[in-house]
Amino acid sequence: MMRFKLETSKQIVETLQRQLSKEGRTTFEILSPDIGTYYSGSMVEVEGEKYCYRSLKSWLDLSNILHCKMHLPQALPPYFAKLTFEALSLEDSFHHLHDAYEKYGVESSFAKINKSGEFAFEYYYHEALKAIDFDSIKRIINLGINRGDEFVAIQERISAKQFDAIEFVGVDYSVSAIEYATRVFANHSNVQFFVQDIGKLDASLGRFDLLITIATLQSVDSNFKKLFMDLVQQLLTQEASIIMGxxxxxxxxxxxxxxxxxxxxxxxxxxxxxxxxxxCKKYLQQHRYRVKIFGKEYIFLIATKI
Known part of the structure; x- marks a missing residue:
């Protein structure tokens, strides 16, 4: 079996790419990431031979770069480990669906995704929620609410008394997703859901103290800049806050x-x-908002009034 010793990162990438292109899966041996505390790229001598150390995170990053799933490493005591990379099916993605209205419906590939199960999303979303003073919030709107997951996260974060004192409005153009979200919050009269096109919102929705929209405005078939400015001007109160993902x-x-x-x-x-x-940052700052941007797989923008 192939064992990497002193190969450069470029050589490793090219070797694995060749293996994956042939078989869709490759297994190889490495110096165990648990052998000690080193920076990736450090030279470590084992049994009279030198090896280039790489952390487990480094190998996990590589699997992501190569569009692979990395299986649970197998220890080969005392100094080595075995890794398996399996190529992902790039066509197995909701991004390739073409049904505009039910691309994100409950029977779609998208419905299998639970963002709250990914630390890369959930941690940063909760960090964004920390910036919001929910005691001063009366109305919250989420554009692209889908199943209502972002409202569930708020429900977990604040007290039941705080939650019930706020009016929540969720908007999505998927009928099945809105029906699902409505069932989730069936016992909360302060939570409502509407099937609407975000680019053509009904003015009767009124104004809100907090706008949440995650990975939605960019997918609307509209001028992003104009849509964003219209939402800020027509949908928000003077002291409103914004969370965008x-x-x-x-x-x-x-x-x-x-x-x-x-x-x-x-x-x-x-x-x-x-x-x-x-x-978005420049526009909001011009309108006296304090803006913070952070995240990785999802980049969050939080805006609060100065």
């Missing part, structure tokens, strides 16, 4: 793969993501 990843074959994509681009391309975030 920009996807810097793709869901493929059950895995969250880092790196935003744009149409007709091969590989990751962050140009549109960065452009949209920068526009």
């Amino acid at each position: 920009f996807p810097n990843s793709r869901w493929i074959n059950g895995e969250l793969i880092y790196g935003a994509r744009v149409p007709h681009s091969k590989g990751s391309d962050l140009s549109t993501l960065i452009k949209d975030i920068y526009f």
